[in-house]
Amino acid sequence: MVFLGMLADPAGQVLAGTLLFAVAGVPGLFTRRSASWGGHVAALLSVLGAVTGLAGAVTILHGGINETFVIAWTLPFDSCEIGIDPLSALFLLPVFLIPACSTFYAKGYWPAAANPDSAPKLAFFLGLFTAAMALVVMARNSVLFLMAWEVMALAAYFLLTAENHKKEVRRAGMVYLVATHIGTLALFVMFILLRSQAGSYLFSAMRAVDASSPLSTVIFIAALIGFGMKAGLMPLHIWLPAAHANAPSHISAIMSGVMLKMGIYGIIRVLSFFPHPPLWWGMVVLASGVIAGLLGVIFAIGQQDLKRLLAYSSIENIGIITIGIGIAVIGKTTGSPALLVLGMAGALLHVLNHSLFKSLLFLGAGSVLHAANTRKLELLGGLASRMPLTAMLSLLGMVALCGLPPLNGFVSEYLLYAGFFSSILTGSGSAVLYMALSAVVLALIGGLAIACFVRVYGIAFGSLPRSAEAANAHEAGWEMLAPMGLLALLCIAIGLFPKIAVDLIMPAISSGYLPQQGKDAAAILFPPLGWLTVVSFILLAFAALLLSFFLRGLRRSPAAASDTWGCGYLNPTPRIQYTASSFAEILVKLFGGALRPRYRQPAVTGFFPKPAGFTSRYRETLLDLVIFPFFSIVQERFSQLRKLQHGKLPLYILYIFITLLLLLLWSP
Amino acid sequence: MNTFADQLLVLVMLINFILLGSSRMTVSIRAVALQGVVLGLLPVLINNFSFHLLLISGGIILAKGVVIPWLLFGAMQRVQIKREVEPFIGYVPTLLLGAVTTALAFVFAARLPLAPEHQGLLIIPSSIATLITGFLVLTTRRKAISQVTGYLVLENGIFIFGLLLTEAMPMMVEAGALLDLIVGIFVMGIVINHISREFSSIDTTRLSALKE
Numbered sequence: 001m002v003f004l005g006m007l008a009d010p011a012g013q014v015l016a017g018t019l020l021f022a023v024a025g026v027p028g029l030f031t032r033r034s035a036s037w038g039g040h041v042a043a044l045l046s047v048l049g050a051v052t053g054l055a056g057a058v059t060i061l062h063g064g065i066n067e068t069f070v071i072a073w074t075l076p077f078d079s080c081e082i083g084i085d086p087l088s089a090l091f092l093l094p095v096f097l098i099p100a101c102s103t104f105y106a107k108g109y110w111p112a113a114a115n116p117d118s119a120p121k122l123a124f125f126l127g128l129f130t131a132a133m134a135l136v137v138m139a140r141n142s143v144l145f146l147m148a149w150e151v152m153a154l155a156a157y158f159l160l161t162a163e164n165h166k167k168e169v170r171r172a173g174m175v176y177l178v179a180t181h182i183g184t185l186a187l188f189v190m191f192i193l194l195r196s197q198a199g200s201y202l203f204s205a206m207r208a209v210d211a212s213s214p215l216s217t218v219i220f221i222a223a224l225i226g227f228g229m230k231a232g233l234m235p236l237h238i239w240l241p242a243a244h245a246n247a248p249s250h251i252s253a254i255m256s257g258v259m260l261k262m263g264i265y266g267i268i269r270v271l272s273f274f275p276h277p278p279l280w281w282g283m284v285v286l287a288s289g290v291i292a293g294l295l296g297v298i299f300a301i302g303q304q305d306l307k308r309l310l311a312y313s314s315i316e317n318i319g320i321i322t323i324g325i326g327i328a329v330i331g332k333t334t335g336s337p338a339l340l341v342l343g344m345a346g347a348l349l350h351v352l353n354h355s356l357f358k359s360l361l362f363l364g365a366g367s368v369l370h371a372a373n374t375r376k377l378e379l380l381g382g383l384a385s386r387m388p389l390t391a392m393l394s395l396l397g398m399v400a401l402c403g404l405p406p407l408n409g410f411v412s413e414y415l416l417y418a419g420f421f422s423s424i425l426t427g428s429g430s431a432v433l434y435m436a437l438s439a440v441v442l443a444l445i446g447g448l449a450i451a452c453f454v455r456v457y458g459i460a461f462g463s464l465p466r467s468a469e470a471a472n473a474h475e476a477g478w479e480m481l482a483p484m485g486l487l488a489l490l491c492i493a494i495g496l497f498p499k500i501a502v503d504l505i506m507p508a509i510s511s512g513y514l515p516q517q518g519k520d521a522a523a524i525l526f527p528p529l530g531w532l533t534v535v536s537f538i539l540l541a542f543a544a545l546l547l548s549f550f551l552r553g554l555r556r557s558p559a560a561a562s563d564t565w566g567c568g569y570l571n572p573t574p575r576i577q578y579t580a581s582s583f584a585e586i587l588v589k590l591f592g593g594a595l596r597p598r599y600r601q602p603a604v605t606g607f608f609p610k611p612a613g614f615t616s617r618y619r620e621t622l623l624d625l626v627i628f629p630f631f632s633i634v635q636e637r638f639s640q641l642r643k644l645q646h647g648k649l650p651l652y653i654l655y656i657f658i659t660l661l662l663l664l665l666w667s668p
Numbered sequence: 669m670n671t672f673a674d675q676l677l678v679l680v681m682l683i684n685f686i687l688l689g690s691s692r693m694t695v696s697i698r699a700v701a702l703q704g705v706v707l708g709l710l711p712v713l714i715n716n717f718s719f720h721l722l723l724i725s726g727g728i729i730l731a732k733g734v735v736i737p738w739l740l741f742g743a744m745q746r747v748q749i750k751r752e753v754e755p756f757i758g759y760v761p762t763l764l765l766g767a768v769t770t771a772l773a774f775v776f777a778a779r780l781p782l783a784p785e786h787q788g789l790l791i792i793p794s795s796i797a798t799l800i801t802g803f804l805v806l807t808t809r810r811k812a813i814s815q816v817t818g819y820l821v822l823e824n825g826i827f828i829f830g831l832l833l834t835e836a837m838p839m840m841v842e843a844g845a846l847l848d849l850i851v852g853i854f855v856m857g858i859v860i861n862h863i864s865r866e867f868s869s870i871d872t873t874r875l876s877a878l879k880e
Contacts, residue, residue, distance in 0.1 A: 649815070650756060654807040 007052065010059035011067040011084045014134070017053020017096055020045050022131035024103070025124030028112075036112045042123040043103045046130075050100030053134070057092040060084055064507035068140065068204075078201040081140035086507035087272075088137040090348055091265045094355035095137065098257045099130040101359065101483035102250035108479035109366050110162075110248055118162045122248065129155035129254065136262050142191040142201040149187065149262075153180040153230075156259055160247035172242035175623070179239035183229030187266075190222035194273070203269075211274040211281070220281055223270040224288065231263025232315045233322065234292040238623045241299075244311035245375065249366025252307060256314040257359035261351050264321055268347075271329060279333045283434060286326025290441045293319025297448040298591045301455070301584050302618045306365050306375045309456060310358065313401065316445060317354040320413065321347045323438060327419045330431050338426075342419030342527075344509045345502055350412035352505070353494060357400040357409060360487040364394035367480055368460065371473035377456070377580035382465035387475040391461045393484045398453040400491045403446050406536030408494035411501065411529075416442060418527045448587070455583045464574040496536050499529040581616045588618075596621050673713045676706050677794040680828070681770060684801040687821060688766040689759050691751045696817045697740045703824055704732025710831055728827075731846050736820065736853050743857040744813055747864040757808045766804060770797040791831055799825030810871050812860040816853060823849055 006012030024045035028038025059065070068083035084092075103126060112119035132155055135148035157180070161173035191201070193215050198206040209216060225236065232240040240260075244252045267285070271277065296316030303309035324347025331339025367390045368383060369375050384391040400407035420439035424432055465471035475481075494501045581588075588597055595618060602612040619625065644655075683703045690696055708729035711721050744750075755762070773796035780792065802822025806815055827845075 650807040650809065653803065657803045657807065 009067075010056040010063075010065060011069070013052045013056025014060070014084055014089075014092060014138070015056075015069075015082075017049040017051075017056065018131050018134040018138075020049030020052065021096075021099065021127045021134070024049065024127035025120070025122075026127075028120040028123045031120070036107075038120050039107050039112050039123060042127065043107055046100045046103040046127065049130075050096045053092060053096035057084075057089040057096065058504075061086050061089040061093075061504055061507055064510070075143065077143040078141060080144055081202055081204065082135075082138050082144070083140040083203075084138055086510075087265075087268065090505055090508040091137045091261060091351070092134060093352060094258045094261060095130060095133045098355055098359045099126060099254050101363070101487060102126065102254050105250045105253075105363055105366070105480050105483045106248075108477040109250055109370055115162075122159060122162055122251070125155045125158045126251070126254070129159060129259075133258060133262055137265055140203045142195065142203070146184070146187060146191065150184060152259065152262065153184065156180075156255060159251045160243050160255070162248050162251070163246070166246070168242070169246045172239075172246040176239040176243045179229055179236070183226045183236075186222045186226030186229070190219050190226055190270070193219045193222070194270075198273075203273075206273040208275055209273045211277045216274065219270070220274075220277075223267060224284070227263040227266035227270070228288065229263070231260050231267070231318050231322075232292070233263075233288050233318065234295050234315065235622065237292070237296075237315050238620070238627060240315060241303075241308045241311040241620060242623075244314065244362075245305055245308040249307065249362050249369060252311070253359040253362035253366070256311065256362055257355035260314060260318055261355060264318065264325070264347075264351055267322075267325060268344075271325070277329055277333055279330065279431065282326050282329030282331075282333055283431075284326075285329055286323060286434070286438055289319045289322030289324075289326050290438055291319070292316070292322060293445045294441055294448075295319075295594055297445050297452060298587075298594055299621075301448060301452045301591075302588045302595045302597060304377050304580055304618065306368065306377055306380070306456070306460065307362070308375075309377075309452070310361055310365055313361075313449070313452065314354070314358055316449065317350065317358065317401070320416070320442070320445065321350045321354065323442060324348075324350060324412075324416050324419070326438075327416065327423070327435070330423070330435070331419075334429070334431060336423070336426070338422050339419055341509055342415050342422060345505060346412050346415035346419060348505045348508055349415060349494075349501060350409075352501070353400070353408040353412050353491070356487050356491050356494070357397045357407075360397035360484055360491065361394060361401065363480070363484050363487070364390055364397060367476035367484075368394075368473075370476060370480075372467070372470040374467065374469060377459050379467040380460040380465070380470050381463045381467075381574065381577070382461075382470060383473055384461040386465075386471075386473040389481055390476055390484070393481070393488050394461070395457055396488045396491060398457055400495065402450045402453055404450070405532075406492075406495045406539055408491045408498075408501075411495060411498040411532065413442070413446065414498075414527070414532070415502075451587060455580065459578070459580045459583060463577050466574050466577070466579075496533055498532050502529055594621060596625065673710060674790045676710060676713070677790045677828070680706055680824070681794050681797055684770070684798055684821065685763060685766060687805060687817065688762045688801060691759060693744055693750055693752065693811075693813055694741075696752075696814065697737050697744070700817050700820050700824075701733050701737040703821070704736070705729050707824055707827055708732060710828075714831060727846055731850055732820075732824075735850060739850075739853050739857050740813060740816060743816075743860050747813075747860060749811060749813060752809055752811050752814050755808045755810060755814075762804055762808050766801055769800040769804070773797040773800065786832055791828060795825050795828035797825075798822075798828060801825070812856070812863055812871075816856050816860070819852070819856070820849075 006016050024042045025038075027041045031038045060067070064086050066083070066085045068081055071080040071082060073080040103123065106119075106122065106126075110119055110122060115122075129152060132148050132152035136145060136152055139145035139148050157173055157177050160176060161169055163169045164173070194206055194209065195201055197209050197213070197215060197219070200206070209219075211220075224233070229236040229239075244256055247255060271281075271285075274281075293316050296312050296314070296319050300309050300312035300316060303312060324343045324345075327343025328340045328347065329343075331337065331341075331343055365375070367387065368380065371387055371390075372380055372383065374380065396407070400409040403409040403413040417439065420435050420442070423435045424439070465473075588595055598617045598619065600613075600615045600617075602614070604612060680703055683699050683706070686699045687696055690699070708725050711728075712725050715721055757765075770793075774793040777793040777796060782792070786792070799822060802818050802820075802825055805818030805821060807818075809815055809818065
């Protein structure tokens, strides 16, 4: 009955949704491992949780409601406050939507019958992961926040190491675990300093922290490191590609679509504690966004692994979101509400958009992996004719990701451009030049993203199959297609009706960021989003017209089946097609300084050269060329110390004994 | 403090030497059980009689004298190990070490800054001697069951120290400690089983194969 009473209130609905997710995987733990009904129950509870949670979150977001609960606890860290404001509600949308889609998708992709060892575990941790993320955005107490944050981080670890019999999965898990804890360490520093500044662990007490003190600088940097580590900002992204590539695809979808956004949420939330941030903060945020965006897409171009490529593209999109936050902070400092609103609207809408299309793409990649049994682009090909629905949905996601109209990616990037241009037109001082440069970089990112995804679609879905497994690929089942279809529909809806979406997220910008008069001033400056709908429909009509002409022309001309890239050969093989590497070669060479590709290329000499092979390999530049070498040097230097860590239990007890004795003798 | 209690404490220290010197598991387990029973009698003897004390004593005797030995004998039966072969340090050296540390415990206890009513008692030296015996067993023996006995002796040492505080300590704390101990032994029994199944031996040094 208490539960039903909760459901009347929107915040209660959100809490009920969170609880449903938290318990979704529990029944499955007690069934026979290969029984499939555990998965059904998890999917059912997750969908129920998502529906309740989303209903509550949308109501709160739409109405600009701000609710706070206090839960009784006995810990000595002030009261345990949980609150939902529109900003939290906005982040709750992907938190509830994407995991529900993934759990549903998992019924086809990761069935218990085929994976009796990991399926119940995955369902359980997936629910826990989702509930923890929901709690992260609702926590209003630093300590509660850190608890939820750790549960989220650890649940993600168990999710991504589902296939822990593979060495690379274990390695990815270890790197993730180390990285996430370094991030948490920074968060501890940040929250402790915030406590010393504000005098309380509660967020409500941190409303007006003085940004000019040196401690605040440390808080800002710690926040950027701690949250940036989770979000995957560029020098801190080391864990991200391997983790996303090696996790089961529906988990990668949540990690990329939702978990990275928790880092973004943290940055936005902490920045909202400072009413007057200095200008350089905004510039640093903008610069880190530009770096992540540009390098992310450059690395994405070089990747030969489909999911690793998507992971790098996530870094790119996180960069775009961070650019938006940077614009907003600069707007806040320079007292330009238009800039603040445009930047923040772009960032928040892109949070939503990226969670939609990137999850769609990861689920699509999962279907490809499921069908062709490989993630390597060099072994795929010809999937458009073998799995047409997956190909179509993935194409849609890619178009959205590239920021092309009339899909949702365009809308958020359009807002960012509007922010840049309004700053360039109306602003003054050093920020303008900086903004102008960033606008150019954003355009470059968009162009490179298109190149990157033309390559993916052309190599994986177009052309001829490059392996027997790709040739025998089959279309995914309805459980896998349905969530993808839902996500694609939402991408189209936001793209066609941006006004509704932007109106929905406006309360999230004004909560904690903007006084009322600023909001009104910004509304006047807002770009005409209604026209965007009109233009989109004109564009669609034009495209339909072209298509009909093309189809008529096709019907008239004689049809002949032939191989792609035949080039006059009578009997071409798939091997003479462009490969994924050759497609990317020009761009990779251009950015060789960052990518550091390694080629093994024999010299071809003489008139009758011997058979020769060519291989190209792309590494994780930072991880493989800097961090691992550094640690191996450290390991070598400290190898003597490893003798202390010998694994013999009695000697460990002896250590304890000696320590105790020394402590006894040392007493002052 | 009466002389009978002092004699019992001496008995406890003697049992320590039995533990250090015996290679047979059965002897070790019985010795620990006996030590537990002796310790169980102590609270009643030292303090004025009360129902509370009687309960504590009964609980301790039941736990340390009956339940834990029973669990250990069960574990021993399952893994079919009768004796400790090749400890890290032999029996005679450990016995000598035990003798030296017991002597040192007396020296050490005399120099501790104690409350006046606690000075000159046998409780503190015997407690420290028993603690160190526990550590010696833990560090020198290979087999998991011997290590459990070492752990028990260690706990007994702490218990003796706790005798000073019997009146101050609420019964719940005592009960909690006992429960901890039984659960601990229970878990160790399971762990021992798993070690023996995994490595076909309950030699704890084999566990080093688990390190990376």
